[in-house]
Amino acid sequence: MTIELNYDQAEELAAKERQAGIRRLQAALERDGSCDCQDCDHQIEPARREAMPSAIRCIACQTRFEKRTRRNR
Template identity: 45%
Template sequence: MSDVVDHASVVIEAAREDAVARVQAALAQAGEADCLGCGEAIEPERRAVLPSAVRCHHCQGEVEKRNRRPPATTLAGVIELMARR
């Protein structure tokens, strides 16, 4: 039984390391000079922090706001969730 657990731990750790390496490679890739949303230049400060950025701060915030799911535990959250359907 111990061998199975040890092997599973090795497999899980290898998968985790692979996932981290893929994310790091994606973040290292060059993004866009101009925002895909508005066409304006992406802020130099944003580029310094996130070289893989494809949207300016404002447009990325709008994308994240649209994709955010309201908490369905409140009445307002349930109403908003139902309105999206």
């Protein structure tokens, strides 16, 4: 019985953590980003700003950032 209770508690905790993560991501997407890329200081393309208002990097810098992030996992 104790194992089942611990499993249920772990499942509940995992669900709460997932929901908290989703809420954080939604809040980040709702915030306005920047007009200039935080990495190269060039202007973020208007089409990117329209598609992703929360963007803080231009497409080239975002691509490099994502490749570095994946490599470091």
